Amino acid sequence: MTVNTWIVVAGDPAIGDLIDTARSLGGEVTAAVVGPRPVADTVAAGGVDKVIWFGEPGDAPVEAYATAVADAIAAAPGVVLGSGGPGGRVLLGAAAARLQAPALTGASSVSLDGADVVVKRSVFGGIAEETVAVSGPVVLVLDGGSVPAATGSAPVEEIASVPLGMTVVQTKPSEFEEVDLGAAVRVVGIGRGLKTKKDLALIDGLAGASDAEVACSRPLAEGMDWLGKDRYIGVSGQNISPELYFAIGISGQLQHMVGVRGAKTIVAINSDPNAPVFTEADYGLVGDLYQIVPALTDALK
Amino acid sequence: MKIVVAYKWAPNPQDATVGAAGAVDWSRAKPAISEYDPVAVELARELADATGGEVIGLTAGAKGVDATMARKAALSRRFDRAVIVADDSLQGAGSTELAAVLAAAVRHIGDVDLVITGDSSVDVGGKMVPTVLAGQLGWPAVAEVSAVTGGAGSVRVERAIAGGTQVLEISGPAVLAASTDAAVPRLPGMKDILAATKKPVQTLTVAELGVPATGSTVTVKGTSRPDLKARKGQMIDAKDPAAAAAELVAALRGTGAL
Ligand SMILES: Cc1cc2nc3c(=O)[nH]c(=O)nc-3n(C[C@H](O)[C@H](O)[C@H](O)COP(=O)(O)OP(=O)(O)OC[C@H]3O[C@@H](n4cnc5c(N)ncnc54)[C@H](O)[C@@H]3O)c2cc1C
Ligand SMILES: Nc1ncnc2c1ncn2[C@@H]1O[C@H](COP(=O)(O)O)[C@@H](O)[C@H]1O
Numbered sequence: 001m002t003v004n005t006w007i008v009v010a011g012d013p014a015i016g017d018l019i020d021t022a023r024s025l026g027g028e029v030t031a032a033v034v035g036p037r038p039v040a041d042t043v044a045a046g047g048v049d050k051v052i053w054f055g056e057p058g059d060a061p062v063e064a065y066a067t068a069v070a071d072a073i074a075a076a077p078g079v080v081l082g083s084g085g086p087g088g089r090v091l092l093g094a095a096a097a098r099l100q101a102p103a104l105t106g107a108s109s110v111s112l113d114g115a116d117v118v119v120k121r122s123v124f125g126g127i128a129e130e131t132v133a134v135s136g137p138v139v140l141v142l143d144g145g146s147v148p149a150a151t152g153s154a155p156v157e158e159i160a161s162v163p164l165g166m167t168v169v170q171t172k173p174s175e176f177e178e179v180d181l182g183a184a185v186r187v188v189g190i191g192r193g194l195k196t197k198k199d200l201a202l203i204d205g206l207a208g209a210s211d212a213e214v215a216c217s218r219p220l221a222e223g224m225d226w227l228g229k230d231r232y233i234g235v236s237g238q239n240i241s242p243e244l245y246f247a248i249g250i251s252g253q254l255q256h257m258v259g260v261r262g263a264k265t266i267v268a269i270n271s272d273p274n275a276p277v278f279t280e281a282d283y284g285l286v287g288d289l290y291q292i293v294p295a296l297t298d299a300l301k
Numbered sequence: 302m303k304i305v306v307a308y309k310w311a312p313n314p315q316d317a318t319v320g321a322a323g324a325v326d327w328s329r330a331k332p333a334i335s336e337y338d339p340v341a342v343e344l345a346r347e348l349a350d351a352t353g354g355e356v357i358g359l360t361a362g363a364k365g366v367d368a369t370m371a372r373k374a375a376l377s378r379r380f381d382r383a384v385i386v387a388d389d390s391l392q393g394a395g396s397t398e399l400a401a402v403l404a405a406a407v408r409h410i411g412d413v414d415l416v417i418t419g420d421s422s423v424d425v426g427g428k429m430v431p432t433v434l435a436g437q438l439g440w441p442a443v444a445e446v447s448a449v450t451g452g453a454g455s456v457r458v459e460r461a462i463a464g465g466t467q468v469l470e471i472s473g474p475a476v477l478a479a480s481t482d483a484a485v486p487r488l489p490g491m492k493d494i495l496a497a498t499k500k501p502v503q504t505l506t507v508a509e510l511g512v513p514a515t516g517s518t519v520t521v522k523g524t525s526r527p528d529l530k531a532r533k534g535q536m537i538d539a540k541d542p543a544a545a546a547a548e549l550v551a552a553l554r555g556t557g558a559l
Contacts, residue, residue, distance in 0.1 A: 061443075061467070061469055063441060063442060063443055064441065066432075066435070066436060066441070066442065067439060070436060077516075084428070085463070086443075086444035086445045086460070086461070086462070089428055089429060089432045089444055090432045090435065090442045090443070090444065092429070092432065093400075093429055093431070093432025093433040093434075093435060093436045093442065094432070094433075094435065094436035094442075095436070096396075096397050096400075096429070096432075096433045096436060097397070097400065097401070097404075097433045097434075097435075097436025097437040098436060099516045099517075100397060100401065100513055100514065100515050100516035100517070101397060101515075101516050101517045102395045102396070102397050102515075102517055102519050103395070103396050103397050103427065103429040103433055104395075104427075105426075105427040105428075105429065106427075118522070122527065123425075123524070124314040124317065124325060124424055124425070124426075125314040125315070125423075125424075125426055126314075126527065127314045127317060127319050127325065127527075128319045128323065128325050128524045128525065128526065128527065129323075129524065129525050129526070129527050130521060130523070130524045131521070131522040131523050131524075131525075132519050132520060132521050132522060133519075133520045133522055134517050134518070134519050134520075135517060135518045135520075136516050136517025136518060137516055137517055138517060141427070141429065164440075164441040165441065165471065165472035165473050166441045166443075166469055166470065166471040166472070166475075167469065167470050168467055168468070168469055169457070169468050169469065169470050170467065170468040171462075171465060171466075171467045171468075172465050172466050172467070172468075173464060173465040174464050174465040174466070178463075178464055186558075186559075210559065218481070222480060222481045222482045223481065223482040225482075229461060230463070235426060236420070236421060236426070236428075243557075243558055244553065244558040244559065253315055254314060254315045255315075255426075261527075261529060261530065262530075264558065265553065265556065265558040266532060267549065267553070269539075276315075278534075278536070279532075279534070280532055281532060281533075281534065282532050282533040282534070282535065283533065283535050283536075283537060283549055283552060283553075284534070284535070284536045284537065285536075285537050285539040285545055285549065286536070286539055287539035287540075287542065287545070291542045292539055292542050292545065292546065294542075295542035295543045295545070295546035296546040296549065296550070298543070298546065299543070299546035299547050299549075299550045300550060300559070
């Protein structure tokens with residue numbers, strides 16, 4: 001058996017892994033591309049069979065094409081893949097609604113069993129893995145991967161579409177420098193144990209001495225706004241697999257720790273001996289980060 | 302303005318355990334209003350108060366969502382009233398089914414201007430219920446919304462994008478998923494808890510709503526414990542920070558982590 005797949009592209013052509021997954025299912029691969037023409041062209045060169053492009057978006061955000069994408073997919077339902085950014089989720093949600101199909105997140109493998117699509121995925125914040133068989137259409141929210149290399153040239157078909165009534169009136173850059181934590185060999189993660197923003201200098205010091213990037217728990221990036229949103233780790237944030245991760249003043253809630261499961265070595269520093277972070281650490285130091293971090297920074301020099 | 306806030310009554314998986322055979326045991330995980338949903342309530346309340354409007358809490362789930370505790374917890378939040386779809390057929394329902402039920406309830410409520418949801422639910426956390434809900438209604442959806450202004454039929458929202466924020470103008474009804482820091486929710490006080498019992502509640506079943514049939518069959522083949530890396534769990538006495546630091550650095554250099 002083979003099944004046809006759709007790849008939903010929400011403005012970002014970083015879909016290399018989605019193409020691999022779609023190809024593994026054997027059928028025809030069609031990309032539904034929302035965004036400027038060069039995005040459609042990059043996707044068309046990236047190894048899909050066909051591209052459906054919804055036209056120049058102008059000042060319409062990606063989300064304005066939700067109905068158009070759902071309509072296109074409903075004309076030839078199959079497996080629908082897409083990445084889980086905020087815009088992508090809106091397009092995928094519209095497709096799932098139109099097909100009344102399950103929308104599954106957290107998949108680690110996708111395969112076929114006859115006509116059924118078998119998905120192994122992480123559920124409930126990562127405490128368990130579930131294997132489900134879906135008969136009928138299914139929407140899978142996955143990591144996109146990187147921009148595919150130019151290997152082919154699929155035809156690009158433009159579909160006339162009427163975007164939903166929403167427009168972008170202003171775009172403001174973040175005050176924070178962008179970072180790619182995925183590439184970091186060592187990462188120093190800081191949590192709510194830090195008392196003030198200016199104390200980040202302490203953490204920067206340790207990161208400098210250990211040649212590491214600084215990361216954080218969610219509240220420091222969302223709520224306190226001490227660090228950029230691309231620096232928080234966990235189920236809603238970044239998943240990283242560095243050689244070494246320091247969890248400092250981080251309690252170690254499930255939703256944070258799933259993001260560092262792939263770390264080779266985890267060091268936890270926390271004043272609370274009962275903090276859950278210690279159950280998932282290779283080395284644990286119970287104490288005040290304001291004493292331990294400077295000592296550690298010195299020891300590394 | 303008529304604003305519906307979708308809130309979930311759900312347990313935190315942090316308190317659940319997974320047996321060796323992979324069965325998830327929720328018995329020690331007590332349900333509560335899902336962690337980020339009070340942010341949505343607050344955002345809705347601020348907007349409704351600014352425009353003169355109503356905030357309606359909406360939840361869907363198995364019978365437990367209509368238990369006394371659940372009602373009290375919800376209505377002591379800053380809703381004017383609640384609509385509760387309590388139906389055991391929703392036990393274990395997926396995001397698409399739940400969104401279909403919520404969409405039908407939004408239609409049933411009628412003349413809704415805005416649906417505001419939390420960022421992600423504490424148990425499932427797929428961030429898909431709001432977007433599928435919008436798809437069911439044919440309404441625009443925006444996630445990671447940090448601010449909303451405007452009134453019925455036309456709102457201006459600020460939302461996070463990679464590397465910054467964007468301001469969008471939306472005409473007509475819409476579904477907005479609030480970012481976790483869009484508002485600071487107020488904790489209910491004694492007065493709110495007392496007022497909760499006086500707020501109107503409408504309870505509905507799935508059959509009363511007319512929900513579309515699912516397009517696919519999902520069969521759970523099994524669950525298992527994730528295959529986690531074994532950790533050393535070595536505690537280093539940190540009474541003397543300098544000595545502890547030296548010991549840690551030596552250990553990390555020894556394994557090549559540094
Ligand atoms: C659906 C959902 C998704 C979520 N997604 C994420 C996610 O992706 N990433 C994420 O991080 N969180 C996520 N969370 C939030 C998560 O559950 C926790 O609330 C969060 O990780 C806690 O952050 P924290 O450890 O910094 O803060 P806290 O839990 O407050 O812990 C602070 C720790 O600092 C310690 N401490 C205090 N002072 C000192 C000191 N002087 N020295 C040393 N230690 C000290 C304390 O003992 C405590 O353990 C999510 C939650 C939900 C419901
Ligand atoms: N069963 C439900 N009833 C009401 N609202 C829900 C339900 N499930 C999810 N939601 C809403 O959708 C948001 C995202 O949930 P999820 O898609 O499960 O991560 C939650 O924060 C709630 O606001």
